[in-house]
Amino acid sequence: MDGVDFMPTSRNVLYGYHFKSIAAAGPIVGPITAANIWGWLPSLLWLAIGVSFIGWVSDYTAIMVAVRNDGNSLSAISHRLISPRTRTILFVFIFFYLLLVAGAFMGIMAALMAARPDVPFGIIMLGVMGFLGGQMLYRWKMDLIVVTVIIVGVTILAMILGPFGATWNAEKGAWNWVGPINGATVAFNKAIDSITGGQPVMQVVDPTNADPRIPAPGPDGKRPKTALYDPETGLINTMPSYLFWALFLLVFSYLSATLPIWRFAQPVNYIGFWVTFLTIGISAIGALLAPFIKPQVGQFALEPVKTLGFALDPAKPWQPLWPMLFVTIACGSISGWHALFGSVGTARQLEYETDGLPVGGGAMFGENALALLALIAVSIPGSGGGGGRFAAGVGSLLSVLFGDGFRPFGTALGFGVFIVIVLTVTQLIFRVMRVTLSEWVGEAFPALKNMHVSTIVSIVLTMLLVLSGTWVYLWQLFGAANQLMAALSLLIVSVWLKSIKRNPAFALWPMLFMYITTMAATLVTARNLLVTIVPKGGSIAVGGWAMIAIAILLFITALLIGWDGYQAYQRYARGEAKPSAAAAD
Amino acid sequence: MNTFWIVVLGAIYIYLVYNTMRGGLIATSFNPIRSEQRRRGCIWTG
Secondary structure, eight states: OOSSSOOOBOHHHHHHHHHHHHOSSHHHHHHHHHHHHHOHHHHHHHHHHHIIIIIHHHHHHHHHHHHTTTTOOHHHHHHHHTOHHHHHHHHHHHHHHHHHHHHHHHHHHHHHHHHOTTSHHHHHHHHHHHHHHHIIIIISOOOHHHHHHHHHHHHHHHHHHTTTTOEEETTTTEEEOOSHHHHHHHHHHHHHHGGGTTOOSEEEEOTTOOSTTSOOOOTTSOOOOOSSEETTTTEEEEOHHHHHHHHHHHHHHHHHHHSOTTTTHHHHHHHHHHHHHHHHHHHHHHHHHHHHHOHHHHBOOSOSOOOOOOOOOTTSOOOOHHHHHHHHSOTTTOOHHHHHHHHHTGGGGBSSGGGHIIIIIHHHHHHHHHHHHHHHHHHSSOOOOHHHHHHHHHHHHHHHHHOGGGHHHHHHHHHHHHHHHHHHHHHHHHHHHHHHHHHHHTTTOGGGGSHHHHHHHHHHHHHHHHHTOOHHHHHHHHHHHHHHHHHHHHHHHHHHHHHTTOOOHHHHHHHHHHHHHHHHHHHHHHHHHHHHTGGGOHHHHHHHHHHHHHHHHHHHHHHHHHHHHHHHHHHHHTTOOOOOOOOOO | OBHHHHHHHHHHHHHHHHHHHHHSHHHHHHOTTGGGOOOOSOTTTO
16 A cells, blocks of 8 residues: 555445546447437347446456456556566557547547537536645545535536526527627637638548537438538538637646646546536436426437448448447447556555445446436437437436426536546546556657656647547547457456466456457448548548558457467466566556 | 336346346356455555
């Protein structure tokens, strides 16, 4: 125990910490995207079966394998159990995987912040309350309940007040942002956009219409023209204000990654937990009562099964149920990020071994509940995708309890909560990313051992990925990489169980299913990029090729780790080998 | 299908599976490290 990383913590506190460290955009965007492609029933079945047989095993065993190996990271454990080269390959895999996650999350958050003037105020106040919370708790030593009421209350109030004063324009089907807060945000965005005379910095195309800047279709089925989107050409404008909000989020993440954890990241995460918990709880009550109070909200509008997607059109994206459903819905069923963070973060704070199950498995079920809420949001009447659909769903469910007048405030809360959920995890991703980068190449490039340099390098690379504009492919590639990370974690657990002569079946079979499925999904995603993005030429094609290269890199590294793992497993099965001495973490 | 049933079924399902995982069939049959877990004090200080 060192009081910095290794710090025994009550399982109740640790449950909240692990839950908010694992639940990000995945359990929300995944089920919404999947239900829109295949229907709600396949999504529901995968959520239920995945979490029961694979998800909790992955979260729980990743924590336990670290606990039983002196709190070492998965990379260090793989060095000891499998081979030294596996550790290096795992570093390469983890860094590019984290780059994809950060890119996918940053892209969706920046687009929402730029497109919704009712949202940024709540997020700015989250940052302010994070600083204040750290100061009040650890410097002023104030009472936890008082601090919680102040910082959580002010953040939620700021989120709800975002749309205050805006009026609905029924003709245009859009909001007039004339309120004190949203009006000021619009004026601020315009002032920034005037730097280029109101012209976009660049234009991107998303052939799948999943980018949050693309508006939902109107009653006539056509998407309206907006300041950011032209339905005739399909071009999405990347304005200077988009870049500003992306930069704002990156500065937020930089502070989280480099300041002492108590100063910013931990209190922000604490606020995030309460905001998420209250929103899930109240929305669930709304969903429970909706069929009796407001049947038009409570009845599912989405078909149970839309398509199985196996038909292949050579020129179109291919979305077969297997393997693509299993990577589109990642978190909520099973996720590699959980294993990665569980092993280096949560495990080091576990007080008793028996806490591993309620903390690891329990938080996984908590995330599953969030995914079910997202599935409800997409299945009830409404339109749109991703975070927008989640926010609209939360607005509808809260209107069941508080009346139609509350709907815009509930929707703003939904958007705010979505960004809080994603941002609180993204800040931790940059923390893990800078550590991975410095451990991986710090010997060759000593400058990267400096945490500020490694964080800035990570941030710049993420920004380049975000600007490639092909967000939805980033998302599916992230899903594939994330599930592959989970498979690799289960592989390490299986080898470890074999090395200590225990039955590895409960980790081995899920590992085989996830490994084969995600390797196939990585290839399908690369193929989709090749036939839909690359032919567009120019900078779009460059982004497409970059992602194909990352997909191939992930595929090859996973293949090598799989081979090394298989050989190590065989050695332990034959009783020829014993784990080598512990490697440095 | 409506939202009421998803919430009710989801809550029952999560409750049942979680309890099974903690002490029932899944835990005892498939989890090979559970039987070794003891409440043995703070694991980082021994």
